[in-house]
Amino acid sequence: MRIKICGIRDPLQGQAIADNGATALGFICVESSPRYVTLEQIQLVVAKLPSHIDKIGVFANANPTEIAFIANNSALTGVQLHGNESPEFCKQVREILPGIEIIKALRIRNVEDLDNTATFTDYVDTLLLDAYHPQQLGGTGQTLDWNILEEFKPGRPWFLAGGLTPDNIASALNKVKPNGIDLSSGVEKAPADKDLDKVAKLFEQLTVRSC
Numbered sequence: 001m002r003i004k005i006c007g008i009r010d011p012l013q014g015q016a017i018a019d020n021g022a023t024a025l026g027f028i029c030v031e032s033s034p035r036y037v038t039l040e041q042i043q044l045v046v047a048k049l050p051s052h053i054d055k056i057g058v059f060a061n062a063n064p065t066e067i068a069f070i071a072n073n074s075a076l077t078g079v080q081l082h083g084n085e086s087p088e089f090c091k092q093v094r095e096i097l098p099g100i101e102i103i104k105a106l107r108i109r110n111v112e113d114l115d116n117t118a119t120f121t122d123y124v125d126t127l128l129l130d131a132y133h134p135q136q137l138g139g140t141g142q143t144l145d146w147n148i149l150e151e152f153k154p155g156r157p158w159f160l161a162g163g164l165t166p167d168n169i170a171s172a173l174n175k176v177k178p179n180g181i182d183l184s185s186g187v188e189k190a191p192a193d194k195d196l197d198k199v200a201k202l203f204e205q206l207t208v209r210s211c
């Protein structure tokens with residue numbers, strides 16, 4: 001299973017989280033977020049990471065040229081579109097960035113929102129399901145309704161996100177069978193300042209489950 005830890009800013013924290021077993025790290029390229037990172041900060045983190053770690057830039061309603069500039073200049077392996085991007089927009093980004101994983105994040109309120117994920121299947125590599133919050137796009141710490149996800153089998157691999165923590169990850173994975181998980185505030189001391197003890201506890205929980 002893929003394990004993505006999002007909202008990384010500090011190079012040493014990024015390295016430690018990768019050493020713990022994360023398969024992907026996420027960088028928030030959304031200026032209004034308290035986890036925002038500049039291109040230069042991403043470059044410093046990426047320089048410390050092994051090549052097998054996926055490096056994902058998170059954007060929201062950004063210009064495709066800006067997305068491509070950051071992706072190409074920081075060796076990102078993927079971009080996560082976390083705003084109101086349309087399937088057509090995802091297709092455009094995929095054409096501009098061939099060879100880069102395109103992840104579409106969708107904020108799920110109900111079964112209708114879940115059904116809407118099918119409109120993206122042909123235009124993205126991966127889906128990410130996050131909780132809905134009326135004011136914030138992501139990193140909210142809110143969980144979505146796992147009950148409606150029990151039978152969710154989209155035509156693309158998918159990440160479960162939204163309010164996951166070392167304390168609830170086992171319950172989430174008992175109900176839901178995603179291809180990956182994504183955590184941010186559940187393993188933080190403060191926005192973009194990751195708590196390495198919580199990260200270690202997360203991996204302990206995941207190891208216990210896989211035994």
Ligand SMILES: O=C(O)c1ccccc1NCC(=O)[C@H](O)[C@H](O)COP(=O)(O)O
Nearest residue numbers: 006033137138139140141162163184185
């Ligand atoms: O984390 C942010 O601040 C953020 C801001 C704007 C768009 C997306 C953002 N985060 C995207 C992520 O992938 C988070 O990991 C995801 O929302 C889950 O966050 P959390 O509920 O805190 O685990």
